[in-house]
Structure formats: C-alpha cells, structure tokens
Amino acid sequence: MTRTFKRVIEDFVCEKCNFAVSGNGYTNHCPKCLWSKHVDVHPGDRAATCGGLMEPISVASKKDSYVIVHRCVVCGYEKNNETNKSDDVEALIAIVSAKNKNA
Ligand SMILES: [Zn+2]
Ligand SMILES: [Zn+2]
Numbered sequence: 820m821t822r823t824f825k826r827v828i829e830d831f832v833c834e835k836c837n838f839a840v841s842g843n844g845y846t847n848h849c850p851k852c853l854w855s856k857h858v859d860v861h862p863g864d865r866a867a868t869c870g871g872l873m874e875p876i877s878v879a880s881k882k883d884s885y886v887i888v889h890r891c892v893v894c895g896y897e898k899n900n901e902t903n904k905s906d907d908v909e910a911l912i913a914i915v916s917a918k919n920k921n922a
Contacts, residue, residue, distance in 0.1 A: 833852060834856065857870060
C-alpha cells in the first residue's frame with residue numbers, strides 16, 4: 820500500500836459532459852461519463868502538470884471490485900482507478916461491451 824495518498828475534498832465540473840461532480844475526497848473521475856483528468860502523480864496529490872482528459876478505455880475486475888483503466892488523451896499515460904458506488908453502471912457496461920466488440 821502506498822502512503823502517498825492525500826485526501827482532498829473538492830467539487831469539480833466534468834470537462835467531458837459538464838456534470839457537476841461533488842467530491843468525497845476519493846473522486847477522481849466523473850460518475851456519469853467516467854472520464855477522468857490527468858492531475859495526479861500519486862492518487863490525490865494533483866502534482867501532474869499534464870491536465871489532459873483521461874478516457875475510460877476498459878474495465879477490469881479485481882477481487883470484489885472493479886477498476887477503470889483510464890488513458891490520457893494528451894500524453895497516453897494509463898492509470899487504474901477504482902470504481903465508486905456512485906458510478907453509472909450503464910456507462911461501465913458500455914465500456915465493457917465496446918471492448919468486447921473490438922476483441
Ligand atoms: Zn462526465
Ligand atoms: Zn497526460
């Protein structure tokens with residue numbers, strides 16, 4: 820486990836779909852469209868200078884939870900993010916089925 824996680828509570832507006840996201844300190848992606856933003860080097864530190872939007876490219880299962888694989892559209896950086904309970908299930912399913920179609 821990393822100890823570099825910092826809990827930062829913040830609200831933000833999704834730059835992809837304009838949904839107003841209320842942060843709970845762990846929110847790193849939009850629960851509606853699931854897009855994220857390249858702002859962290861370590862989770863929560865907001866130390867990355869890229870700031871590019873991160874596209875949810877796939878969903879992977881991990882024990883009893885799911886992780887979304889995000890890829891930055893600007894620099895190509897890939898990162899796994901845990902799903903939140905508030906994430907839109909249909910959007911998650913859409914990513915999974917889109918991936919299966921391409922496989
Ligand atoms: Zn969004
Ligand atoms: Zn980036």
